[in-house]
Every structure is written in C-alpha cells, then in structure tokens.
Amino acid sequence: MSEEVEETKTPEEASTEEQKPEMDDKVISPEKAQEAELKARYPNLGSKPGGSDLLRKRLQKGQKYFDSGDYNMAKAKMKNKQLPTAAAEKTEITGDHIPTPQDLPQRKTSLVASKLAG
Amino acid sequence: MQSVVQTAGAGGGSNDVQWCFSQVKGAIDDDVAEADIISTVEFNHSGELLATGDKGGRVVIFQQEQETKGQPHSRGEYNVYSTFQSHEPEFDYLKSLEIEEKINKIRWLPQKNAAQFLLSTNDKTIKLWKISERDKRPEGYNLKEEDGRYRDPSTVTTLRVPVFRPMDLMVEASPRRVFANAHTYHINSISVNSDYETYLSADDLRINLWHLEITDRSFNIVDIKPANMEELTEVITAAEFHPNQCNTLVYSSSKGTIRLCDMRAAALCDKHSKLFEEPEDPSNRSFFSEIISSISDVKFSHNGRYMMTRDYLSVKIWDLNMENRPVETYQVHEYLRSKLCSLYENDCIFDKFECCWNGNDSVVMTGSYNNFFRMFERGHRRDLTLEASRESSKPRAVLKPRKVCAGGKRKKDEISVDSLDFNKKILHTAWHPQDNIIAVATTNNLYIFQDKMN
Numbered sequence: 001m002s003e004e005v006e007e008t009k010t011p012e013e014a015s016t017e018e019q020k021p022e023m024d025d026k027v028i029s030p031e032k033a034q035e036a037e038l039k040a041r042y043p044n045l046g047s048k049p050g051g052s053d054l055l056r057k058r059l060q061k062g063q064k065y066f067d068s069g070d071y072n073m074a075k076a077k078m079k080n081k082q083l084p085t086a087a088a089e090k091t092e093i094t095g096d097h098i099p100t101p102q103d104l105p106q107r108k109t110s111l112v113a114s115k116l117a118g
Numbered sequence: 119m120q121s122v123v124q125t126a127g128a129g130g131g132s133n134d135v136q137w138c139f140s141q142v143k144g145a146i147d148d149d150v151a152e153a154d155i156i157s158t159v160e161f162n163h164s165g166e167l168l169a170t171g172d173k174g175g176r177v178v179i180f181q182q183e184q185e186t187k188g189q190p191h192s193r194g195e196y197n198v199y200s201t202f203q204s205h206e207p208e209f210d211y212l213k214s215l216e217i218e219e220k221i222n223k224i225r226w227l228p229q230k231n232a233a234q235f236l237l238s239t240n241d242k243t244i245k246l247w248k249i250s251e252r253d254k255r256p257e258g259y260n261l262k263e264e265d266g267r268y269r270d271p272s273t274v275t276t277l278r279v280p281v282f283r284p285m286d287l288m289v290e291a292s293p294r295r296v297f298a299n300a301h302t303y304h305i306n307s308i309s310v311n312s313d314y315e316t317y318l319s320a321d322d323l324r325i326n327l328w329h330l331e332i333t334d335r336s337f338n339i340v341d342i343k344p345a346n347m348e349e350l351t352e353v354i355t356a357a358e359f360h361p362n363q364c365n366t367l368v369y370s371s372s373k374g375t376i377r378l379c380d381m382r383a384a385a386l387c388d389k390h391s392k393l394f395e396e397p398e399d400p401s402n403r404s405f406f407s408e409i410i411s412s413i414s415d416v417k418f419s420h421n422g423r424y425m426m427t428r429d430y431l432s433v434k435i436w437d438l439n440m441e442n443r444p445v446e447t448y449q450v451h452e453y454l455r456s457k458l459c460s461l462y463e464n465d466c467i468f469d470k471f472e473c474c475w476n477g478n479d480s481v482v483m484t485g486s487y488n489n490f491f492r493m494f495e496r497g498h499r500r501d502l503t504l505e506a507s508r509e510s511s512k513p514r515a516v517l518k519p520r521k522v523c524a525g526g527k528r529k530k531d532e533i534s535v536d537s538l539d540f541n542k543k544i545l546h547t548a549w550h551p552q553d554n555i556i557a558v559a560t561t562n563n564l565y566i567f568q569d570k571m572n
Binding site: 029032038039056059068070071 | 214562
C-alpha cells in the first residue's frame with residue numbers, strides 16, 4: 001500500500017508519512033500531512049474530493065423507501081415498538097411485509113411537546 | 119498584510135463585557151431524542167421574543183419578561199410564550215423519499231400590529247405562522263348560553279349588549295400561509311426582504327422570490343443547475359437579502375465564493391453583480407481545501423456595509439465594496455487543521471456552523487466543538503472562548519474563558535485538542551438585536567447568557 005502512495009506523491013511528502021501530523025514541519029503543511037494520512041487509509045479515494053459525486057450525494061439526502069407503504073411501516077415501527085403478531089410471521093422483502101389494514105398504525109395521537117417548553 | 123488573524127486569548131481591560139449564565143432550557147439527561155435536537159435559533163426584531171426550531175418540526179417561542187424594579191441587576195428572563203408543531207414528516211411519492219420535518223430556519227417578520235409573524239421552513243415547505251394573544255372574551259350573548267349552547271329564541275325576553283371580559287392569557291399560533299412545491303432540492307435559507315412584502319427561499323441550486331400574500335406562485339431568481347448534472351461543481355449554501363437595499367441579495371457556495379445580485383439588473387440573477395472570493399495559494403491546495411472552504415453561513419451586518427461568512431475553520435468579514443479579499447479573518451479553531459483526516463472520517467468536516475453579529479456590529483460570534491463558542495471583538499482584535507455547560511450554570515455566574523492547547527505543554531486550565539468532544543457542537547447561536555444577551559444552542563439545550571450588569 002505504501003508503494004502506491006509513493007508513486008503519486010513527491011519524495012518529500014512520502015517521507016513525512018511516518019511523522020505525526022502535529023509536528024512542527026515547515027516543509028509540509030498540517031493540511032497536506034492530513035491528506036497523506038487519509039490517502040494512506042483509503043487508497044481508492046479519488047483525487048478530486050468536491051465535484052459532482054459528493055455534491056450529488058448531498059443533493060439527495062434523505063432515506064429512500066420502496067414505496068409509501070414501506071415508509072408508513074417504518075414510521076409505525078419507530079412509534080410503536082411492537083407490531084401486531086401477524087407481522088412476525090411474514091418474510092422480509094422491502095420493509096417487513098406488505099401492510100394489511102390491521103397492521104397499519106392508528107392515526108397519530110397527541111403530539112409530544114418539546115422539552116424546551118417543559 | 120491583509121487580515122487580522124486571531125489566536126490570542128481573552129483580553130483584559132475595563133471595557134470588557136463579562137458574560138454570565140442566565141438560563142438554560144431543555145432536558146438534563148444525556149440520552150437525547152433525535153426530535154429534541156435544536157436546529158435553529160432566532161431573536162425577533164425587538165429581542166423580546168426568541169424562537170427555536172427542532173428536528174421534530176416543533177417551534178418553541180420564549181418571551182422576555184418585563185424588567186421589574188425589584189431586580190435591577192439582571193434583564194428579564196425568557197419564559198415559554200408559545201409552542202406548536204410547525205412541520206410534520208411527509209413522504210415524496212415521486213421519489214420515494216422521506217421529507218424531514220426538521221425546521222431548517224426561522225425568520226421573524228417585523229411587527230406591524232398586535233400579532234407576531236414568523237416564517238419557518240423545512241426542506242421543502244415554508245409556512246407563515248401568526249402568533250396572537252387573546253386576553254379577553256365576549257360574554258353575555260343573547261342567543262347563546264355561556265357554555266355555547268344555543269338558547270331557544272322564544273325564551274329571550276330582554277336584550278343585553280355582550281361585553282368583553284378579561285380572561286387568562288392565551289397565545290395562539292395559526293398557520294396563515296403555506297408556500298409549497300417550489301423547491302426540487304433542500305431549502306437551506308429563507309430571508310425576509312426589507313420591503314416587508316417579499317422574501318427569498320434558497321435550496322442547493324435555486325433561489326425563489328415569494329410575495330408573503332401569494333402562495334401559489336413564486337419567481338425563480340437564481341438557477342445554477344447545470345444542463346448536465348455531471349458538470350455540477352458547486353451548490354448554494356446560504357442566501358440573504360440586504361438589510362436595507364431591497365434589490366440586493368447575496369448567496370454563498372460550497373466553493374467558498376459569495377455572489378451579490380441586484381434584482382434590478384435582470385429578472386433572472388444568474389449573472390452576479392459582484393463576486394467575492396479570496397485568492398488561494400495553489401501550492402497550499404490539498405484534498406480538504408475545497409471542503410473546508412465551503413461557506414456554511416452568510417450574514418449581513420446590521421448597517422449593511424459588511425457581510426460575514428463562516429467556513430469550517432474561520433469567520434471572514436467582507437466589505438461589500440471589496441471583492442478580492444475579506445477585510446478581517448478570524449480563526450475559530452485552527453488547531454483542527456491537523457485533525458482533518460479524522461474529521462473527514464467522522465463527517466464532522468461537513469458540520470454547518472452559523473455565525474451572528476451583535477447589535478452594533480462590533481462583535482461577531484460563532485460556535486465550535488466541545489460546546490465551546492467564540493466571540494471576536496472587531497477593532498480591539500480580541501477574542502474569547504466560552505463554554506455552554508451545566509457545570510457553569512449557576513445563576514449569574516461569570517463564565518470563565520476557555521483555552522484549547524494545540525500542542526506542547528498543556529497548562530493547568532487548558533484542554534487538549536484530543537480531549538475535545540466532537541459530538542458536542544454549537545452550530546446555532548443568536549445575539550439580541552440591542553442588548554448583550556445571547557442564545558447558544560447545544561445539541562438539545564438552549565443557553566441564555568447576559569453581560570454582567572453592575
């Protein structure tokens with residue numbers, strides 16, 4: 001692994017890899033030393049960190065669900081720790097199973113007040 | 119040499135403000151429910167009201183009690199005035215994605231009548247809320263009993279005039295407008311125009327202009343979406359209207375640039391009027407350079423002559439008349455530069471810190487890790503590090519300045535970089551528009567600090 005890194009780096013940077021990043025090194029900035037450390041740990045990391053991949057990941061934040069039924073089941077699981085026993089027997093596909101009317105949670109009851117207002 | 123770089127500790131001197139603990143809101147226990155994570159803090163224009171939004175979509179508004187003659191040594195306390203559920207989680211059926219109810223921003227409208235109005239937004243929908251007081255109710259109807267039941271008209275033999283009688287104060291919050299379906303990407307900013315009629319909402323790639331009265335239409339004024347998404351190189355990170363020039367707005371980007379746009383120039387402000395960018399030394403460029411240059415917040419000064427930007431490691435003050443470099447630069451936590459590798463691995467390098475000005479634009483404040491927050495006194499070139507913690511939460515206790523030891527020998531009261539708790543981040547802070555009262559949000563608690571009054 002160290003061979004691969006040395007190929008892409010100047011001899012200067014390669015030789016400082018063993019040193020601790022906090023060392024007062026006027027030749028290599030702490031930032032570049034950190035970069036060297038990162039590339040040592042993740043050799044497959046692309047050289048351009050910004051760019052469309054990172055940004056597109058940022059544009060699509062939020063958890064994806066298979067469909068609205070899957071979403072509602074996940075929400076129900078969070079709110080009620082126990083589902084009706086019918087759920088336990090079904091095989092897992094996406095979410096846990098295709099919801100049937102008796103599995104769907106009751107309409108949301110009273111809202112939990114913020115603790116800042118307590 | 120251009121800017122002021124701050125690394126020194128707190129200064130002394132008789133003009134110093136001494137910050138004291140005033141109040142803390144929220145639960146003490148360490149087990150924090152996700153819904154309780156505070157996501158925005160904002161004083162209203164008079165400073166009498168303080169609003170918070172959280173990840174659970176709830177808004178809590180505190181009101182400052184009137185100063186009493188009996189307590190001349192402290193300003194009024196903030197007590198709960200109103201709380202309501204602003205946004206609920208939704209499901210985007212088209213993309214099969216969850217729309218979080220987290221309140222990203224709250225902005226107050228200036229007060230025009232007895233009621234208060236604020237805009238609150240999650241990733242997709244902005245809502246205008248009216249908060250009004252009811253302290254009297256009509257009594258003595260002719261056709262209704264006091265409990266609301268209708269009387270039989272044939273039993274009415276005399277007439278009386280209903281009168282208003284006082285009742286216990288009730289504060290009601292009602293949604294007056296819902297501005298929906300105008301953003302494909304996630305809303306990061308809202309800003310009310312100084313014309314008090316319009317406001318902007320910004321997402322990663324677009325900025326829209328709304329009229330407060332009109333919910334079914336908005337104008338797109340900035341669009342940086344490339345025709346081919348593979349060519350995407352930067353996104354909009356924050357946007358704000360100028361405090362008194364209603365035609366001027368700025369927006370910051372993930373590449374560390376700020377663009378100022380003039381709405382008089384064109385309907386679509388894709389071409390900026392000014393581009394603020396600090397030149398970078400190419401030899402210093404590293405893998406992290408672009409990430410840490412991403413601007414997480416931009417705020418105009420109250421006087422409208424300057425703007426402040428926050429990137430990962432610093433706060434910069436820009437003169438609107440000078441585009442090629444900031445006039446002041448303050449290092450928030452420069453010691454983190456040698457920790458960037460691990461901060462990238464634990465995603466902390468993507469934390470979005472906000473910043474704020476004090477009322478007369480002489481001091482700026484921003485948060486850091488370990489529940490530390492920093493103040494920079496412009497002009498006097500002094501900076502201060504304070505901590506929001508339960509330990510220093512005795513009533514009117516003066517806060518002790520903190521110091522982080524970057525390396526070498528650690529002094530007695532200093533804390534070493536490796537001991538910092540990176541889960542304790544102060545992302546949101548607010549400063550009272552006139553007085554030295556600040557609101558500092560830790561993960562799930564809101565601290566209020568005041569200056570010591572003698």
